[in-house]
Amino acid sequence: MVAHALTIALAGNPNVGKSTLFNALTGSHQHVGNWPGKTVEKKEGSLRIGGDDIIVVDLPGTYSLTAYSIEEIISRDFILLEKPGAVVVVVDAANLERNLYLVTQLMELDIPLVLALNMLDLARQRGMHIDVRLLSARLGGIPVVEVVGNSGIGIESLKEAIRSIVRRDFAGSVHIPYDEAVEAELPALEQAVGNAGFARPRWMAIKLLEGDLQVMDQVAQNGGGALVAAAQAAMARIEAATGEDAETLLTDGRYQFIMRLSDGVLTRSIVGRTASERLDHVLTHRLLGLPIFLLMMWGVFQLTANVSAPLVDWMDGVVNGIFGRWVAALLSVTGLSGTWVESLLVGGVLAGVGGVLVFVPVLMALYFAIGVLEDSGYMARAAFVMDRAMRVVGLHGKSFLPMLVGFGCNVPAVYATRTLEHEIDRKVTGFLVTFMSCGARLPVYVVVGSAIFGAQAGNLIFAMYILGIVVALVTGFVLKRGVYRDQPPQPFVMELPPYRAPRLRDIWRQMSNRTGSFIREAGTIILATSVVIWLLLALPVDGQSAFDDVAPEQSAFGALSQAVAPIFAPAGFGNWQATGALVSGVVAKEVVVSTMNQIMIGESLQAGATAAEADAPSLLDDLGEIGTSLVETAVLTVQETINIVPRTLNLIPGLGVPEVTLLDTGAADDTTALEASLARLFTPLSALAFTSFVLLYTPCMTTVAAMRQEFGTRWALYQVVYALVVAWAVAVLIFQGGRLLGLGG
Amino acid sequence: MTLDLLTAGQSAVIRRVGGSGALRRRLMDMGLGRGVTISMIKVAPLGDPVAYNVLGYQLSLRKSEARLIEIEVA
Numbered sequence: 001m002v003a004h005a006l007t008i009a010l011a012g013n014p015n016v017g018k019s020t021l022f023n024a025l026t027g028s029h030q031h032v033g034n035w036p037g038k039t040v041e042k043k044e045g046s047l048r049i050g051g052d053d054i055i056v057v058d059l060p061g062t063y064s065l066t067a068y069s070i071e072e073i074i075s076r077d078f079i080l081l082e083k084p085g086a087v088v089v090v091v092d093a094a095n096l097e098r099n100l101y102l103v104t105q106l107m108e109l110d111i112p113l114v115l116a117l118n119m120l121d122l123a124r125q126r127g128m129h130i131d132v133r134l135l136s137a138r139l140g141g142i143p144v145v146e147v148v149g150n151s152g153i154g155i156e157s158l159k160e161a162i163r164s165i166v167r168r169d170f171a172g173s174v175h176i177p178y179d180e181a182v183e184a185e186l187p188a189l190e191q192a193v194g195n196a197g198f199a200r201p202r203w204m205a206i207k208l209l210e211g212d213l214q215v216m217d218q219v220a221q222n223g224g225g226a227l228v229a230a231a232q233a234a235m236a237r238i239e240a241a242t243g244e245d246a247e248t249l250l251t252d253g254r255y256q257f258i259m260r261l262s263d264g265v266l267t268r269s270i271v272g273r274t275a276s277e278r279l280d281h282v283l284t285h286r287l288l289g290l291p292i293f294l295l296m297m298w299g300v301f302q303l304t305a306n307v308s309a310p311l312v313d314w315m316d317g318v319v320n321g322i323f324g325r326w327v328a329a330l331l332s333v334t335g336l337s338g339t340w341v342e343s344l345l346v347g348g349v350l351a352g353v354g355g356v357l358v359f360v361p362v363l364m365a366l367y368f369a370i371g372v373l374e375d376s377g378y379m380a381r382a383a384f385v386m387d388r389a390m391r392v393v394g395l396h397g398k399s400f401l402p403m404l405v406g407f408g409c410n411v412p413a414v415y416a417t418r419t420l421e422h423e424i425d426r427k428v429t430g431f432l433v434t435f436m437s438c439g440a441r442l443p444v445y446v447v448v449g450s451a452i453f454g455a456q457a458g459n460l461i462f463a464m465y466i467l468g469i470v471v472a473l474v475t476g477f478v479l480k481r482g483v484y485r486d487q488p489p490q491p492f493v494m495e496l497p498p499y500r501a502p503r504l505r506d507i508w509r510q511m512s513n514r515t516g517s518f519i520r521e522a523g524t525i526i527l528a529t530s531v532v533i534w535l536l537l538a539l540p541v542d543g544q545s546a547f548d549d550v551a552p553e554q555s556a557f558g559a560l561s562q563a564v565a566p567i568f569a570p571a572g573f574g575n576w577q578a579t580g581a582l583v584s585g586v587v588a589k590e591v592v593v594s595t596m597n598q599i600m601i602g603e604s605l606q607a608g609a610t611a612a613e614a615d616a617p618s619l620l621d622d623l624g625e626i627g628t629s630l631v632e633t634a635v636l637t638v639q640e641t642i643n644i645v646p647r648t649l650n651l652i653p654g655l656g657v658p659e660v661t662l663l664d665t666g667a668a669d670d671t672t673a674l675e676a677s678l679a680r681l682f683t684p685l686s687a688l689a690f691t692s693f694v695l696l697y698t699p700c701m702t703t704v705a706a707m708r709q710e711f712g713t714r715w716a717l718y719q720v721v722y723a724l725v726v727a728w729a730v731a732v733l734i735f736q737g738g739r740l741l742g743l744g745g
Numbered sequence: 746m747t748l749d750l751l752t753a754g755q756s757a758v759i760r761r762v763g764g765s766g767a768l769r770r771r772l773m774d775m776g777l778g779r780g781v782t783i784s785m786i787k788v789a790p791l792g793d794p795v796a797y798n799v800l801g802y803q804l805s806l807r808k809s810e811a812r813l814i815e816i817e818v819a
Contacts, residue, residue, distance in 0.1 A: 097801065247770075248762070251774075255776070386791075388789060
């Protein structure tokens with residue numbers, strides 16, 4: 001027989017420690033991606049038991065296996081179609097009855113099951129005692145293994161149980177008995193299912209009686225139309241006989257089975273209020289709840305926007321400065337120095353790599369914050385506290401966090417939508433986070449604002465932030481009331497899990513897995529775009545200049561900008577310089593200002609690269625610089641972390657707490673020359689239209705790549721087109737409206 | 746009466762789960778079955794949703810969802 005890797009699946013309710021167990025089983029042998037074509041994360045890992053290689057697939061956390069949510073369909077389809085050798089169902093011992101509901105559904109699928117009973121320690125603290133042997137016996141002898149996922153206790157026994165179950169023939173577990181009226185119909189229906197050639201007759205018959213849409217469709221498409229009709233007739237008879245619909249009777253049957261089963265298995269003694277309940281009293285307090293929530297969210301924002309900033313700068317400096325010099329030095333050995341090859345590698349490829357890597361600290365910070373919030377149990381409370389307010393605009397309580405994170409950077413904001421349970425909520429929130437004015441857009445408002453509005457620049461900046469929020473809320477409203485008008489409202493129905501200390505090892509694993517998948521999946525697009533932009537700037541179109549030695553106006557980039565420029569005439573900035581800045585802003589919004597610099601004043605973008613030619617530092621100097629700059633970065637990170645406190649206090653008007661400065665990073669870039677030429681290019685009205693356009697148009701390519709990874713190519717394209725149209729419409733509206741009001745052109 | 750009328754600290758037995766489709770399925774999957782005891786813990790700071798205790802765990806429902814559940818106060 002050919003040796004083949006065996007697959008097992010990990011199933012369980014959310015918040016039962018499934019990830020911890022998955023980590024304990026597979027260690028670092030993991031791969032994180034998405035389920036094909038879905039916005040749901042797929043984790044896969046491997047382990048060795050005895051001499052066998054076993055692949056472990058972590059199914060999405062679900063409470064049930066119906067056809068109503070993608071997570072449940074994914075889990076069900078995986079079990080039915082991929083036929084794993086066994087399913088390990090992780091059960092929270094402190095929440096046994098509700099967790100057993102999923103177990104009953106898995107039992108009906110007739111697959112080898114192992115029950116991993118987790119969190120027994122917590123159950124004992126809550127005064128619960130579970131008779132494990134009796135539990136196993138009443139479940140028809142399926143192995144029940146006690147585990148404490150985060151300490152590794154029970155992992156070996158679990159492996160042993162998995163090994164024994166995948167080796168022996170699965171005997172099948174007990175049948176869950178249902179109401180008489182249902183049981184009267186089941187044999188005939190099972191027979192008919194079997195005759196029609198479908199597998200798992202009892203499960204299929206039950207699902208047909210339940211009115212499961214996916215199963216009905218599948219049966220009807222495979223020539224089982226008569227079967228569906230028979231099921232519907234049976235449903236009608238059941239309802240006539242009992243006055244209840246079959247779905248209710250089936251659910252009742254499962255819970256009654258669970259209640260009978262737990263009688264004797266589970267004994268409770270009365271305990272006082274748990275620490276978790278006391279904590280919850282404060283965190284969701286009628287008066288304190290909202291301020292605490294806002295403070296937590298502010299903390300997350302500070303972490304992603306400011307604390308990660310020094311690391312971002314360091315990453316940028318190392319990749320674009322030092323690595324650039326190394327590439328140049330290497331090329332000079334091969335005699336390619338100064339050629340277009342160097343330019344491509346430094347200006348195209350390396351810039352693209354830098355463009356990917358600078359997001360690593362930001363995403364790590366975000367995933368850390370999300371990990372702590374979710375693992376501690378606070379995230380569910382955040383939704384609980386905020387839901388009422390967010391629902392007014394058709395969003396979920398958990399939409400607040402991605403939107404807030406968006407003010408720092410849109411890329412982590414897109415990934416932050418993973419915290420939302422329902423796909424539509426995720427997509428809608430992801431669609432509108434890009435209108436949150438991110439940190440990279442701020443320099444544009446600052447430069448244009450101080451050039452045109454002088455001391456009034458602050459008002460412009462404030463107006464831009466507000467405009468972004470308004471457009472996001474209107475977009476959310478339109479999507480919910482328009483595009484998803486016919487979708488039933490997403491149920492809120494949410495568990496509030498007990499609080500617990502976040503497990504840093506699991507959080508770290510999640511941070512590195514998810515950041516790694518960003519680099520793999522979003523990295524390619526970013527690299528490709530970077531090379532394309534380089535190519536456009538290097539290609540001459542005037543027929544005289546040489547390749548890679550051409551002024552911006554004469555390059556393909558300049559030609560493209562000139563061709564596009566007339567579109568912006570109605571918005572008051574139909575010149576190629578402003579358009580060129582916008583075109584390059586597609587790569588990254590922080591490039592808008594430097595492109596304007598390059599085009600209008602002829603200042604080189606590649607200041608680092610030209611300096612390298614003049615006086616190349618030695619390799620040792622470079623290594624030293626990486627080291628010292630890393631130390632500086634660490635100091636600055638500490639500084640930014642400390643400064644969260646004064647920044648938070650300064651939110652209170654009139655309180656001027658000074659921020660800590662541990663390290664002077666020198667003055668900001670000098671933009672006086674640029675401001676002078678901007679003053680000639682823009683009127684106040686066209687400047688307002690221009691900054692509004694910068695705020696609203698196509699998010700940067702990294703955000704687009706993130707959206708593509710999370711929501712698919714089509715959804716990302718919709719967003720890009722929508723953002724362009726809205727940005728243009730708003731800019732034109734501002735410019736033309738302003739002129740009509742006589743505000744001058 | 747319906748579940749949304751339950752006050753903090755009060756408990757009741759579920760008689761019937763109303764609604765339809767995904768919402769009803771979800772309510773039943775989360776343990777809201779006939780004969781199950783449920784008690785109200787607290788209302789969110791903004792007045793909605795509401796936290797309940799059922800089968801030994803905490804569940805949060807919007808008032809519009811709680812209205813679909815018929816109960817009998819013990």
